[in-house]
Amino acid sequence: MSIRILNNYCRLLVAGSWRRLATSSICQKGKDSADNKINKKERNEDNSKGEIEEELKSAVKSVAKSISGDEKQTERDLLQQLLKQTKVVSHSVSEVKPTTTPTSRDLLVNMTVKRFTEDQFENKGKSRIKTTRNNNENNRSGQQSRLVREGARTKYELFEGPDLGIFDPPSKQSAPAVPGEYDRTKTLRHKLEEEIRAKSSTPPSNAFQEMIRWTEDEKLWTFPINNEAGMKEEAKVGFHEHVFLDDQIADFPRKGPIRHFIELVVVGLSKNPYLSVSAKHEHINWFRQYFKEKEPVLRETLGDASKFSETAQKV
C-alpha cells in the first residue's frame, strides 16, 4: 500500500512538473529513464525519514543530463520537489501500522489524507514555466533558461509596488450600481458617434434613430419614469438646505413681532418645493434689508425688538 502511494506521488511529480517536456523527443528519453529509476525506487520500502533515496538521486542526475541547460539547477529543483513530496508521503505512510495480514479496508480506515500546504501548492505551480514555441527549453541558451528559472522562482506581488499612473484609482472612478455595468457615454464608440453627429447634420435614417435623438435632447421621456428628469442642478442640492433655514435668520432680533413674522416666512419657505435655495435666501435677505431700512420707525414702536445683531448669533 505504501508503495502504491509513493508511486502515485512520484507520478504526479513527473507529470506535473515535467509536462512541458512531454512533446519533445529528446526529453522523452529523460522521462523514461527517470520513470524506470523511480519504479525501482518504488520497490524499496521505508521512506519514513523523509530523505531522498540514492536511486532517486541518480535518477534525478540522469534526467538533468538529458535536459539541456544548467544541470545543477535542474537537479536542485527536482530534489527540492521530491523532498516536499516525500515529506508528505512519509507522514501518511507512518500512520499505517499493519499487525497481521492487513486487508485494504483496515488500511483505509487508519489512513488520513494529508493536505498539501500552501507553500507546496505554490511551488508546484511555479515549476511549470510557460513557454512559447520559439522560447522552448531546447532553444533557450543556458543563461536564458537560468534567468527564466530565476524569474519563475521570485514571488510577484500584484497589488504592491509603485503606481504606474495609467489608470485612475478606484475611489476616483464612480462605482457602478450593478457590478459589470459601465457608463456607455464614456466609451470610444459613443464619443465617435457624437463627433460624427456634431459635424454632419444628416437626418436619422429610421424611426429608432429619431427617437434616440429626441431622447438625448430630452424631448422624450426616459424609462423608468423619473419625476425629477431634467432637474440636474437641483439634484445636487440636499433637502436640508431647503428645509433648515433657521441659520439665515440668526441676526434678526430675538424677540418681538419681527421675529415672529420672519419665522413664519421661513416656515413657509421650508415647505415650498418650487423655489431654488438661492431664491429662498434672496427672499429672506430682502426682508432683512427692508427691516433695517425701516429701523427708525420700528424703534419708536418696538424698541429693542427692532434691533438686528451685528454678528450673526447661531441659536
Place this chain on the structure above:
Amino acid sequence: MWQTIIGLLRPAAQISSQQVRNRHWDALMRRDLKRRAMMKEYYPERQRINSIRKNTILPKELQEIADKEIHAMPRDSCPSRLHSRCVVTSRPRGLQDKWRVSRIVWRQLVDYNQMSGLKRACW
C-alpha cells in the same frame, strides 16, 4: 429687376405681396402683453410688500408705510390688471384657458384634427 427698383422706393410706396402678420392681432393684445411683462418684473417685490401689509403681527405704522410703497409702484405691475385674451384672435370672452384660444378658434382646430387628444364627443 423690378423688385430692386421697388426696393429703392419709400417703404410706404412698396407693394408687399404677402399678408402682413405681426405677433399682436391688435393693440389691446399688445397692451395686455406689456402688462404681463411688467408684472413679471415687479411681482416678487409686490408679493413681499403685500405680505407685510396683510398680517396682524407687524405694527401698523410699518404697514402704512408699506401701503404707500405699493401705491407708488407702476399700475401695470398689478396682476389684477391682466385680462386673458385669445392668442390667435385677441377675443376677450369665450376663452378656453387650457389652450389660450377663443371657442371659435378652438372649434376650428379640433375639427381639423389639430388638437392632440381631442375629438367630437359621441356616446
